[in-house]
Amino acid sequence: MAGTSANEQLFDHLVRCETRIYNALSDGLKAEHGIGAAQFEFLRYLGRHPRSRVADLAVNFAVGIGATSKGVDRLEARGWVRRAPNPEDRRSSLVELTPAGRELADAMEKTFQDQLEELLGSVVGDDRAATVISVLAELREVLEERNVGLPAG
Numbered sequence: 001m002a003g004t005s006a007n008e009q010l011f012d013h014l015v016r017c018e019t020r021i022y023n024a025l026s027d028g029l030k031a032e033h034g035i036g037a038a039q040f041e042f043l044r045y046l047g048r049h050p051r052s053r054v055a056d057l058a059v060n061f062a063v064g065i066g067a068t069s070k071g072v073d074r075l076e077a078r079g080w081v082r083r084a085p086n087p088e089d090r091r092s093s094l095v096e097l098t099p100a101g102r103e104l105a106d107a108m109e110k111t112f113q114d115q116l117e118e119l120l121g122s123v124v125g126d127d128r129a130a131t132v133i134s135v136l137a138e139l140r141e142v143l144e145e146r147n148v149g150l151p152a153g
Contacts, residue, residue, distance in 0.1 A: 025115050032111045033104065040112065042071055043097065043105040046081060051094040053086065064151035080104055 004012075026037035033040075045060060046052060058068040072095055075081040080101030083093040097105065124132065143149060 021119050024119055025112065028115045029108055029111055033108050035104075035108075038071065039075060040105070040108050042075060043080060043101055043108070044112075046095060046097050047102060047105045050096045051084070052096075053092045053094060055092065057095070059150070062149055062151065067151075075101065 022037055029040050030036045041061065042057060045057060049056065054069050054072055055065060057063075057072070058065045061068070063071075072081060072083070076083065079098055081095050082098055083095055086092045086094050120129070
């Protein structure tokens with residue numbers, strides 16, 4: 001990419017790789033389990049952070065509250081999550097996996113890990129991954145500290 005800065009090249013590679021990897025993961029998860037990566041990520045997050053608020057999901061995934069709430073509604077309609085009253089704030093609820101949601105998330109995890117290995121591990125490898133992870137983790141931390149890129153609603 002002659003004539004472009006290192007930052008431009010980094011941006012281009014990050015965005016294009018993220019899009020291709022996410023789409024491939026989503027396609028594989030849909031083919032195997034009937035739902036895509038976005039819904040799996042919510043299930044996975046709730047499995048690791050039981051009794052989270054919708055706002056917690058929204059902040060973690062940098063998605064608007066409305067879109068996050070609709071995503072949780074879809075999972076709830078399928079019996080994979082349930083909302084419980086939040087004893088600390090009557091205006092919000094706490095979201096947790098149901099047994100069926102836990103079972104689905106566990107089954108999807110294997111598919112997800114296998115696909116990650118195929119898409120990333122075969123190219124990047126553990127030794128180089130550590131360097132990439134370190135740089136991206138630092139960048140993410142700074143962006144999150146500055147509240148950069150959070151949707152307005």
